[in-house]
Structure formats: C-alpha cells, structure tokens
Amino acid sequence: MKKTAIALLAALSICIVPAVSFAAELVGYINPAEVMSKHPKFASVQKQIAAFADQKEKEVDKEVEKAKDDKTKEQIIRKKAREVADKENALMQPIFKDVSNAVQAAAKASGCKVVVNMQYVVCGGVDLTKDAIAKLK
Numbered sequence: 001m002k003k004t005a006i007a008l009l010a011a012l013s014i015c016i017v018p019a020v021s022f023a024a025e026l027v028g029y030i031n032p033a034e035v036m037s038k039h040p041k042f043a044s045v046q047k048q049i050a051a052f053a054d055q056k057e058k059e060v061d062k063e064v065e066k067a068k069d070d071k072t073k074e075q076i077i078r079k080k081a082r083e084v085a086d087k088e089n090a091l092m093q094p095i096f097k098d099v100s101n102a103v104q105a106a107a108k109a110s111g112c113k114v115v116v117n118m119q120y121v122v123c124g125g126v127d128l129t130k131d132a133i134a135k136l137k
Helices: 002-025 032-037 042-066 070-110 129-136
Strands: 027-030 114-117
Touching: 027 032, 027 070, 027 129, 032 070, 032 129, 042 070, 070 114, 070 129
Parallel strands: 027 114
Antiparallel strands: none
16 A cells, blocks of 8 residues: 555656646746836837926916815816826827737747746746847837
C-alpha cells in the first residue's frame, strides 16, 4: 500500500511540476505607467489637459468671485472639475485603447495568456513592457 502511494505521488509530481512550470511562463507583466508615457501622443495630450484645466481654473476664479453664497461656489467648482475630468477622459481614451492593443499584441507574440500590472508580481513571469512600447510605435 505504501509503495503504491509513493509511486502514485511520484507520478503526480512528474505531471504537476511541468504543468506548473508551463503555466508560469504564460503570465506576463507590464509597467502600465511606463507604457502609457511612451505613447507618441501622450506628452501632447497631457499638455492639452493641463491647458484646459488652467482655463477652467481661471473660469472658476471669475465665477466664484461673482457667486454670493458658498453653495453656489461649490456648484461652480464641481461643474468645472467635472468638465476637466470629462475632457481628460475624452483625450486619454484613444491612448488607453492603443496601450491595451499594444499589450495584447505583445502578449500574443510572446505566448502569454495573462498579463498583470508589475506591482502585483512577486516573482516569475515575462516582462512585456518593452515589447508593448515597441508595438506603440
């Protein structure tokens, strides 16, 4: 009985170890901030967002001066902040899409089935950051 259990355990370990090793190779990771920052349009979009935010801040200052009560001032600030967030989302959406497509292409090219943010990786996996950046260009 002991010999059978030991033989079965040995057979299972022979099957499991390669499967675990193979699965580990199919996980990739990226540094999303680095990939995003290397997008060809990222810097210009960030400048557009900053300019729009500055414009809205000036509008807030002017409108808040004219406002009579704190509730109105708060509404003005919220409205302008929402406008900035909406503009940022609209400008960044194409970049997010390009980055996602680049990561997917890099993963497919390297045979990775799963890609995670590198901050969640303790050890192992395949770094796809440079490959994803190359796909952006």
